[in-house]
Amino acid sequence: MFDKRLFRPGERVSPEQQQWPSIRGAINEAMREEMRRDPTVFQMGQDIAKAPPFGVTAGLLKEFGPQCVRDAPCSEVAMLGAAVGAALGGMRPIVEFQFGDFISVAMDQLTHQAAMLRSLTGGQVNVPIVVRLPCGGGQGAGAQHSQSLYSWFVHAPGIKVVLPSTAADAKGLMKAAIRDPNPVLFFEHKALYRTRWPVPPDYSDPDFLVRFGQAVVRKAGTDVTVVATLAMVHHALAAAEELAAEDISMEVVDPRTLVPLDAETIVHSVLKTGRIVVVDEAYLSCSIQSEIIALVTERAFGALKAAPRRLGNPGVPVPFAPPLEDAVLPNKQQIVRVVREVVRG
Amino acid sequence: MDANKKVGLLRQMLLIRRLEDEWGEAYFREEIGGLPPALSTGQEAVSVGACAALGPGDFIFTTHRGQAPQIAMGLDVKRIMAELYCRRTGYNKGKSYHITDFSRGVVGMGGIIGAQVPVAAGMALAQKLKGSDRASLCFFGDGTSNEGAVHEAANLAAIWTLPLILLCENNEYCISLPMRAAVKVANIADRAAGYGLPGVVVDGNDVLAVYEAVISAVARARSGEGATWIEAKTYRLGGHLVHDPQYYRSKEEVAARWEHCPIKRYRAQLVAEGLLTEEKFTLLEAEVAQEVAAAVEFARRSPFPAPEEAFEDLWG
Numbered sequence: 001m002f003d004k005r006l007f008r009p010g011e012r013v014s015p016e017q018q019q020w021p022s023i024r025g026a027i028n029e030a031m032r033e034e035m036r037r038d039p040t041v042f043q044m045g046q047d048i049a050k051a052p053p054f055g056v057t058a059g060l061l062k063e064f065g066p067q068c069v070r071d072a073p074c075s076e077v078a079m080l081g082a083a084v085g086a087a088l089g090g091m092r093p094i095v096e097f098q099f100g101d102f103i104s105v106a107m108d109q110l111t112h113q114a115a116m117l118r119s120l121t122g123g124q125v126n127v128p129i130v131v132r133l134p135c136g137g138g139q140g141a142g143a144q145h146s147q148s149l150y151s152w153f154v155h156a157p158g159i160k161v162v163l164p165s166t167a168a169d170a171k172g173l174m175k176a177a178i179r180d181p182n183p184v185l186f187f188e189h190k191a192l193y194r195t196r197w198p199v200p201p202d203y204s205d206p207d208f209l210v211r212f213g214q215a216v217v218r219k220a221g222t223d224v225t226v227v228a229t230l231a232m233v234h235h236a237l238a239a240a241e242e243l244a245a246e247d248i249s250m251e252v253v254d255p256r257t258l259v260p261l262d263a264e265t266i267v268h269s270v271l272k273t274g275r276i277v278v279v280d281e282a283y284l285s286c287s288i289q290s291e292i293i294a295l296v297t298e299r300a301f302g303a304l305k306a307a308p309r310r311l312g313n314p315g316v317p318v319p320f321a322p323p324l325e326d327a328v329l330p331n332k333q334q335i336v337r338v339v340r341e342v343v344r345g
Numbered sequence: 346m347d348a349n350k351k352v353g354l355l356r357q358m359l360l361i362r363r364l365e366d367e368w369g370e371a372y373f374r375e376e377i378g379g380l381p382p383a384l385s386t387g388q389e390a391v392s393v394g395a396c397a398a399l400g401p402g403d404f405i406f407t408t409h410r411g412q413a414p415q416i417a418m419g420l421d422v423k424r425i426m427a428e429l430y431c432r433r434t435g436y437n438k439g440k441s442y443h444i445t446d447f448s449r450g451v452v453g454m455g456g457i458i459g460a461q462v463p464v465a466a467g468m469a470l471a472q473k474l475k476g477s478d479r480a481s482l483c484f485f486g487d488g489t490s491n492e493g494a495v496h497e498a499a500n501l502a503a504i505w506t507l508p509l510i511l512l513c514e515n516n517e518y519c520i521s522l523p524m525r526a527a528v529k530v531a532n533i534a535d536r537a538a539g540y541g542l543p544g545v546v547v548d549g550n551d552v553l554a555v556y557e558a559v560i561s562a563v564a565r566a567r568s569g570e571g572a573t574w575i576e577a578k579t580y581r582l583g584g585h586l587v588h589d590p591q592y593y594r595s596k597e598e599v600a601a602r603w604e605h606c607p608i609k610r611y612r613a614q615l616v617a618e619g620l621l622t623e624e625k626f627t628l629l630e631a632e633v634a635q636e637v638a639a640a641v642e643f644a645r646r647s648p649f650p651a652p653e654e655a656f657e658d659l660w661g
Binding site: 077079087108 | 438441447456462463474494497498501504658660
């Protein structure tokens with residue numbers, strides 16, 4: 001389920017999985033379909049045309065040519081700024097940052113320009129850009145190639161934040177992102193890129209869209225709500241399976257988009273279970289975990305039977321050495337332990 | 346250029362000077378608050394010459410010193426003044442100091458210096474991808490020429506052969522820091538060679554020289570030959586912002602530079618060419634004074650935005 005060998009060739013795919021798309025395949029398919037549908041959609045990124053590092057843009061150069069699948073120089077500011085300008089000029093750029101962490105280089109273009117131009121111009125312009133950000137740990141890729149930085153952008157007004165955890169969601173959310181008139185950050189967890197998932201029957205529909213702001217209950221339960229994103233969704237589901245044997249019924253909620261955030265589904269779940277744990281790879285302080293707990297505390301305080309709990313990176317750079325990386329990032333065992341504490345007191 | 350257009354450029358420069366003087370006065374009268382006005386006094390020829398070389402469908406990206414190019418692109422001074430008075434009848438509905446009129450190809454991006462340069466490159470990319478022959482022009486200052494965004498965008502414009510004009514408006518001061526203390530090369534345009542772009546130095550206080558330089562750059566852009574870097578050498582006759590006491594330079598230095606005021610120079614040139622009389626000049630001054638007075642009245646009479654409008658326009 002978790003791919004810790006992303007940099008090694010060769011996928012291990014069971015015969016059953018052969019028929020399912022991987023997340024990277026789903027994203028590729030979504031972009032390909034949208035580029036066919038809308039000639040204003042084009043791509044910019046480092047090495048995306050001829051040597052896509054994680055293969056997400058594979059084959060696009062052949063179909064759409066170098067004008068529409070543009071290898072960019074190592075200039076994150078220019079690339080993102082050019083995306084903003086091209087969007088103003090009526091195009092719909094998709095930008096890949098080789099590692100999502102590199103968005104830090106282009107923060108001004110994202111948070112001040114892309115995100116604010118519509119508001120500052122009194123609504124005269126839209127900035128429809130999609131920025132793809134491979135994120136997350138588990139690859140031993142080190143501190144500046146392993147972060148989950150979406151909390152930064154949830155904090156900034158004007159940016160939509162998308163976190164797909166299955167192939168079907170990756171496709172539907174990507175298609176919705178490309179059609180959205182606003183800047184969208186699309187976080188792709190590296191450990192999930194090659195993992196394969198069954199998809200719903202309408203997956204191949206050209207208008208297969210997953211609407212933003214709609215959380216999904218991945219597993220229904222009655223004792224505790226666990227809100228998780230990206231790879232943590234799957235850790236949480238594995239934890240739920242283990243805890244079921246102890247008669248603990250976990251509900252797993254996957255928000256899918258952090259901006260807009262489906263507070264209703266989360267609050268509704270907590271009103272039912274009376275307990276909440278939020279698990280994410282993000283650094284804990286001022287994190288999405290904190291934000292979700294704040295909103296639950298404001299809106300469902302009376303229903304809480306136990307103090308809310310957060311799991312995340314406690315606030316150290318994601319280490320290079322695997323034993324250290326494993327010590328810093330949340331995992332199934334941590335979820336099991338904390339859920340037990342919350343439920344049993 | 347015909348006589349009417351030549352005189353029209355003088356009128357635009359007078360209109361900029363007058364509007365900005367009024368804007369500054371309004372600040373000192375405490376009729377407007379907030380960030381003090383950033384005036385282009387002494388730099389009018391750069392915007393007026395550059396924008397005269399552009400046509401419909403071309404785009405400009407302005408700096409924090411944006412009123413000169415806005416007027417040079419023909420924006421309505423009433424709505425400019427209303428924005429500066431923070432009124433809802435302003436171009437940006439009272440939401441930004443950096444005025445945008447997208448329909449006329451003016452995008453105001455002065456809050457973070459240099460940010461407009463890669464965005465202008467992106468607009469140029471869109472113009473190219475759509476197969477049009479239109480171009481984009483971005484203004485930036487001598488101080489901003491040291492921002493990484495400018496270097497990255499110049500390189501991108503070069504390698505992708507974008508229809509972009511990088512117009513460095515060198516007014517010799519980055520707030521208090523003289524250009525000489527911030528740039529080692531003799532001309533900022535010398536850096537263009539490092540990107541493989543033509544670098545052109547022009548007298549920024551000569552409106553027709555700026556026009557000619559930009560016309561050539563626009564022709565190059567329209568014919569698919571790519572970007573041009575132009576450095577227009579001028580001088581900021583006022584402070585960085587209108588309240589700036591300018592302790593960092595002498596009164597004598599500034600007084601000497603007033604001798605090269607672009608309006609004064611161009612007026613004398615038009616008189617010498619027989620295109621302008623004293624009577625006509627007086628008439629032009631009276632016209633622009635009246636236009637600006639009407640703009641101030643319009644701004645004063647316009648309502649402020651309603652509080653709930655703060656929450657509008659964020660999302661498309």
